[in-house]
Amino acid sequence: MRADRRLLVKTPTRYDSPISDLLQRVRDRGWRLTPQRRAVAEVLDGEHVHLTAEVVHDRAQARLPEISLATVYNTLNELVAMGEVLEVPAANGAKRYDPNAHRPHDHLVCTGCGELWDVFANGTGTPGLPEKERRGFRVTGAQIVYRGLCASCQATEP
Numbered sequence: 001m002r003a004d005r006r007l008l009v010k011t012p013t014r015y016d017s018p019i020s021d022l023l024q025r026v027r028d029r030g031w032r033l034t035p036q037r038r039a040v041a042e043v044l045d046g047e048h049v050h051l052t053a054e055v056v057h058d059r060a061q062a063r064l065p066e067i068s069l070a071t072v073y074n075t076l077n078e079l080v081a082m083g084e085v086l087e088v089p090a091a092n093g094a095k096r097y098d099p100n101a102h103r104p105h106d107h108l109v110c111t112g113c114g115e116l117w118d119v120f121a122n123g124t125g126t127p128g129l130p131e132k133e134r135r136g137f138r139v140t141g142a143q144i145v146y147r148g149l150c151a152s153c154q155a156t157e158p
């Protein structure tokens with residue numbers, strides 16, 4: 001009886017578009033997938049995705065014209081709080097949202113054009129923060145942002 005019910009729960013629901021990794025992750029966590037949340041999660045799906053809230057809003061509006069910027073911000077904050085989306089401090093202070101939350105990585109940011117790439121450091125990514133600088137924290141993660149000029153910006157440098 002119990003096994004049957006579990007099977008029923010696991011039966012994939014049919015959707016008009018394929019379920020992305022991010023959508024699947026938040027559904028597995030029991031996040032109620034309202035049309036607004038779904039639009040945001042769909043926009044954020046993919047590799048090397050680092051979008052500002054404004055761009056997420058633009059693209060979500062293409063799917064759901066009535067979605068507001070405030071709803072997009074709230075949804076992004078929820079996804080960040082759940083640990084399913086990362087906030088990346090990019091060039092010129094604009095935060096970018098990154099769905100690649102389960103594979104620890106760093107970022108390369110071009111201070112010329114603002115382009116941003118995922119990069120994977122050697123080793124486990126534990127940064128060299130000395131014990132005495134940790135203020136008693138149990139450090140569970142870090143994000144390193146490497147800033148510089150990308151190859152194409154260097155090529156057009158005066």
Ligand SMILES: [Zn+2]
Binds near residue numbers: 111
């Ligand atoms: Zn550049």
Ligand SMILES: [Zn+2]
Binds near residue numbers: 088098
């Ligand atoms: Zn990233």
